[in-house]
Amino acid sequence: MFFELKNKCSETKARSGILRTSHGDVETPVFMPVGTRATVKTVTPLELEELGARIMLANTYHLLTRPGIDVIKNAGGLHKFCGWHKPILTDSGGFQVFSLAKIRKIGKDGVEFSSHIDGSRIFLGPGESIGIQKELGVDIIMAFDECAPYPCSYDDALKSLNITTEWEKASIDFPIGDDQKIFGIVQGSTFRELREKSASELVSLGFDGYAIGGLSVGEPEELMLECIRWTEPLLPEIKPRYLMGSGMPKQIVKAVAEGIDMFDCVLPTRLARHGTAFINNGEDIPVKAARYSKDTGPVDENCQCYACKNFSKSYIRHLLNVGEILGIRLLTIHNLHFYFNLMSEIRRQIQKGTFANFVAAYLL
Numbered sequence: 001m002f003f004e005l006k007n008k009c010s011e012t013k014a015r016s017g018i019l020r021t022s023h024g025d026v027e028t029p030v031f032m033p034v035g036t037r038a039t040v041k042t043v044t045p046l047e048l049e050e051l052g053a054r055i056m057l058a059n060t061y062h063l064l065t066r067p068g069i070d071v072i073k074n075a076g077g078l079h080k081f082c083g084w085h086k087p088i089l090t091d092s093g094g095f096q097v098f099s100l101a102k103i104r105k106i107g108k109d110g111v112e113f114s115s116h117i118d119g120s121r122i123f124l125g126p127g128e129s130i131g132i133q134k135e136l137g138v139d140i141i142m143a144f145d146e147c148a149p150y151p152c153s154y155d156d157a158l159k160s161l162n163i164t165t166e167w168e169k170a171s172i173d174f175p176i177g178d179d180q181k182i183f184g185i186v187q188g189s190t191f192r193e194l195r196e197k198s199a200s201e202l203v204s205l206g207f208d209g210y211a212i213g214g215l216s217v218g219e220p221e222e223l224m225l226e227c228i229r230w231t232e233p234l235l236p237e238i239k240p241r242y243l244m245g246s247g248m249p250k251q252i253v254k255a256v257a258e259g260i261d262m263f264d265c266v267l268p269t270r271l272a273r274h275g276t277a278f279i280n281n282g283e284d285i286p287v288k289a290a291r292y293s294k295d296t297g298p299v300d301e302n303c304q305c306y307a308c309k310n311f312s313k314s315y316i317r318h319l320l321n322v323g324e325i326l327g328i329r330l331l332t333i334h335n336l337h338f339y340f341n342l343m344s345e346i347r348r349q350i351q352k353g354t355f356a357n358f359v360a361a362y363l364l
């Protein structure tokens with residue numbers, strides 16, 4: 001059994017479970033750190049594991065451009081290449097159809113990119129994307145899709161969805177490894193009819209799990225949550241649900257309450273590089289700010305991460321301001337610890353039957 005549902009909250013739609021893969025089990029709800037280019041920025045795989053990471057996300061398009069799939073195959077697959085021996089999920093390259101809109105052209109069979117590195121032609125369609133992910137040897141493969149921009153018209157969203165549905169139908173027909181699983185991705189922009197249409201069509205195809213894509217692209221948070229509420233009732237209870245790209249702490253708590261099991265986001269590492277740390281109930285502070293220049297306390301008094309147990313805000317601010325990489329590393333360690341600790345607490349509260357009370361207190 002790939003996904004085992006263990007506990008359900010009686011007052012919300014929250015649930016806890018276990019993803020079982022050939023590279024280890026993953027307790028859900030889970031946050032997946034983003035290792036776009038086969039690394040989570042500034043931290044080692046050992047540090048990731050010690051912080052509490054159990055699954056990592058990488059990106060098909062970026063690994064295709066550099067170092068190239070042949071290089072990774074020569075190393076024995078992505079796990080061996082990057083030294084991460086726990087599960088890996090790969091984005092299909094579909095998000096780059098959105099994020100690299102200025103250098104791509106969409107056709108019936110896929111997308112032609114002008115490489116953001118050297119301008120060379122790169123073609124990705126369902127077959128290419130699934131084939132690459134199979135060769136990488138990852139545990140969870142994502143179907144090839146298109147992420148529509150926000151805002152967009154109903155007609156444009158429908159056109160995008162029709163293309164995506166055909167690509168996803170093709171994706172599930174391509175062979176993958178015996179130990180690999182494939183997720184479908186619900187699209188439809190912010191239109192209820194299209195979200196429900198997408199979910200129903202994908203469920204009929206029998207994917208191993210289902211993602212809700214096309215969100216966190218500029219829409220208001222409440223509209224994002226509405227899209228989840230429209231979609232979740234149509235997804236099989238016995239299969240995992242993944243909200244792609246959404247990751248502010250309070251958003252995660254709210255989405256878990258709506259029945260989401262899996263999350264990814266670049267925020268913990270990106271904000272660390274900009275000198276920002278998460279504290280308390282998902283608040284954040286600009287450690288790089290002048291007001292912390294003589295603050296000898298830790299980033300978070302209640303945190304037990306390596307950075308908080310050993311260094312002050314004053315010192316970390318100094319490192320950031322003189323361009324020392326250790327400052328970014330320490331904030332990255334802290335932020336990732338914060339996220340993994342949040343997910344651990346969420347799972348504990350669901351298992352205890354007290355998640356609804358936890359949500360009420362966290363969102364105050």
